[in-house]
Amino acid sequence: MRHVVVALVAVVVAGACGTSGGGTGTADGRPRVVASFYPLFEAATRIAGGHAVVSNLTPAGSEPHDLELTTRQVDHIEDASVLLFLGRGFQPAIEKAAARAKGAKVDVLGELGSLLPAPAAGTQLTIDPHVWLDPRLFTAIVGRVAGALAGADPANRASYEANAGAYMRELDDLDSAFAQGLRSCDRRVMVTSHAAFAYLAARYGLTQEAVAGLAPESEPSPQRLASLAAKVRAEGTTTIFSETLVSPKVARALAREAGVTTAVLDPLEGLSGADAKAGKTYVSVMRQNLATIRTALGCR
Numbered sequence: 195m196r197h198v199v200v201a202l203v204a205v206v207v208a209g210a211c212g213t214s215g216g217g218t219g220t221a222d223g224r225p226r227v228v229a230s231f232y233p234l235f236e237a238a239t240r241i242a243g244g245h246a247v248v249s250n251l252t253p254a255g256s257e258p259h260d261l262e263l264t265t266r267q268v269d270h271i272e273d274a275s276v277l278l279f280l281g282r283g284f285q286p287a288i289e290k291a292a293a294r295a296k297g298a299k300v301d302v303l304g305e306l307g308s309l310l311p312a313p314a315a316g317t318q319l320t321i322d323p324h325v326w327l328d329p330r331l332f333t334a335i336v337g338r339v340a341g342a343l344a345g346a347d348p349a350n351r352a353s354y355e356a357n358a359g360a361y362m363r364e365l366d367d368l369d370s371a372f373a374q375g376l377r378s379c380d381r382r383v384m385v386t387s388h389a390a391f392a393y394l395a396a397r398y399g400l401t402q403e404a405v406a407g408l409a410p411e412s413e414p415s416p417q418r419l420a421s422l423a424a425k426v427r428a429e430g431t432t433t434i435f436s437e438t439l440v441s442p443k444v445a446r447a448l449a450r451e452a453g454v455t456t457a458v459l460d461p462l463e464g465l466s467g468a469d470a471k472a473g474k475t476y477v478s479v480m481r482q483n484l485a486t487i488r489t490a491l492g493c494r
């Protein structure tokens with residue numbers, strides 16, 4: 195508390211220069227929240243509503259898998275009031291730096307606990323990290339993020355909770371739209387680029403066949419591509435989904451081999467600078483994804 199008072203006095207004297215005063219908060223006494231990648235950044239920004247300063251470690255338009263950190267970012271992590279990240283091998287550099295963080299550390303994947311199914315056999319990662327693509331798991335994450343902000347800044351708890359509540363209602367509507375929109379479809383197999391949509395598929399009764407593994411850079415073998423092409427023909431699949439932040443080369447090769455088309459399905463691992471500028475959000479991109487899936491699977 196004394197730090198806050200001292201910081202406030204300093205702001206008055208210095209004329210609110212807006213630079214961080216070191217330690218865990220900003221010069222004007224607000225908590226500094228550091229999010230490891232886009233979905234956590236958006237959740238924290240919505241919940242903070244200006245009461246906290248939120249930054250994103252993954253640059254716009256970059257893939258978050260295996261993100262490498264600059265020295266400056268490591269310092270940011272150390273000094274954050276709240277660090278939000280997704281553990282178990284998704285971004286190992288952040289997990290390593292988190293060991294030295296002075297503020298609250300929230301591994302949202304670890305905190306989902308019993309909500310998560312067991313990891314798929316034979317996967318490199320101990321568990322599939324793509325929890326944010328299931329609107330209901332993402333709602334649980336939003337609840338954890340709100341708790342972390344309230345813990346770091348109890349004076350604004352009511353505001354954080356109200357903001358989280360409003361956001362969660364939007365996510366609830368999104369979940370209903372998915373459940374309703376994917377209820378009655380001609381096909382239920384979605385062929386994706388990397389294996390990012392298993393939680394979403396499981397939630398709404400679909401099956402995911404991924405061209406690559408849990409990480410986007412893993413290349414499929416020619417045998418895997420051939421067996422996928424055979425499956426695509428057998429299932430009557432019309433569309434191979436490519437992604438926003440990864441080259442569509444492999445998805446296009448498979449589509450060509452199987453004689454089908456491609457469409458972009460956004461795994462929301464990050465927004466491009468243009469998408470962010472255009473005002474796209476988790477909910478708007480997910481609604482776009484729903485429309486894309488409905489077309490591909492022939493849903494009514």
Ligand SMILES: [Zn+2]
Nearest residue numbers: 390408409410
């Ligand atoms: Zn991924």
